[in-house]
Amino acid sequence: MEKKDLDWENLEFAYLPADFSYISEFKDGAWDDGALTRDHSVHLSECAGIFHYCQEVFEGLKAYTTKDGDIVCFRPDQNAKRMADSAERICMPTFPEDRFVEAVFETVRANEAWVPPYGTGATLYIRPYMIATGDVIGVKPAYEYQFRVLVSPVGAYYKGGVKPVKLKVSEYDRAAPHGTGNIKAGLNYAMSLYPSVKAHLEGYADNMYLDPATRTYVEETGGANLLFVDREGTLVVPQSATDSILPSITRRSLVDVAKEYLGMKVVQRQVRFDEIGDFVECGMCGTAAVISPVGQVDGLNGEVIEYGMDEVGPVMRELRETLTGIQSGAVEDKFGWVFRI
Numbered sequence: 001m002e003k004k005d006l007d008w009e010n011l012e013f014a015y016l017p018a019d020f021s022y023i024s025e026f027k028d029g030a031w032d033d034g035a036l037t038r039d040h041s042v043h044l045s046e047c048a049g050i051f052h053y054c055q056e057v058f059e060g061l062k063a064y065t066t067k068d069g070d071i072v073c074f075r076p077d078q079n080a081k082r083m084a085d086s087a088e089r090i091c092m093p094t095f096p097e098d099r100f101v102e103a104v105f106e107t108v109r110a111n112e113a114w115v116p117p118y119g120t121g122a123t124l125y126i127r128p129y130m131i132a133t134g135d136v137i138g139v140k141p142a143y144e145y146q147f148r149v150l151v152s153p154v155g156a157y158y159k160g161g162v163k164p165v166k167l168k169v170s171e172y173d174r175a176a177p178h179g180t181g182n183i184k185a186g187l188n189y190a191m192s193l194y195p196s197v198k199a200h201l202e203g204y205a206d207n208m209y210l211d212p213a214t215r216t217y218v219e220e221t222g223g224a225n226l227l228f229v230d231r232e233g234t235l236v237v238p239q240s241a242t243d244s245i246l247p248s249i250t251r252r253s254l255v256d257v258a259k260e261y262l263g264m265k266v267v268q269r270q271v272r273f274d275e276i277g278d279f280v281e282c283g284m285c286g287t288a289a290v291i292s293p294v295g296q297v298d299g300l301n302g303e304v305i306e307y308g309m310d311e312v313g314p315v316m317r318e319l320r321e322t323l324t325g326i327q328s329g330a331v332e333d334k335f336g337w338v339f340r341i
């Protein structure tokens, strides 16, 4: 397979259409067989439900080339399951989980020339998503939907080595208590854009959101879960009493890595903002960066919590290296997380 002539090492995290996308339509209560398409545009009625009541859910994962030349992706079955959970929460039909994984594989195979070669740090970003395409004017779920998969080659998240970032505690909330914070839906991002742009302008990588009901507990950032390490070396993972943290697949994998690969103690509990100064490391985790070390957090009342802006801490480094090692094939894949395409 001849690869596309791209400057793989210098790709940005930006949309670059590949050859094929995947599309399946839901009509009269059933999904059709689905197919690849070369058309990267969506043609919709002006009254489609997506435009008015925002029925949209999405996923994000990546395909990449291992040292042995295999094209693989990481736990796509978990993305399939999470998308089904997200869809159910906003009254959309679920796309069958086995078909989700098949559709992702079919799309990646058709775009093999766009999967970055091993060693470039680049990956093929995969964005499955579902939208309401049927007309609605009164407030209710639509009757017709599209499931689509688009792919785009993207550059390595960290080009010059992993560097700690700064967060600020947001004066806004990301999700309501018992709302939709635990599903992957565009609507959660729409409301985080304003605080996110503001944080970037002020020189922060992202916002840290506190629990919306009491502003006492730490939840997550705009698009990544948080992790802490205490003085005893225990991994402390924030939980939400109001179910407003997105269940990150990276975070759940890192918990298993910490316990089963590194023999670490892991505690999953509510974490008060006023105790995070006692921790020795902080990181954000998600598919894109795996772990981004957090070097500093600025609170709402002038608090400055410092973990160190110079380099990634030893525990975050080891967690990151172990998980990326499993992904690349350098570390044994004990749990069958890496799927060959």
Ligand SMILES: *Cc1c(COP(=O)(O)O)cnc(C)c1O
Pocket: 060, 184, 220, 221, 222, 223, 224, 225, 246, 247, 248, 249, 250, 251, 285, 286, 287, 288
């Ligand atoms: C996607 C997402 C994450 C990270 O999830 P992964 O499955 O690890 O990529 C974290 N928080 C939010 C709000 C997200 O949308």
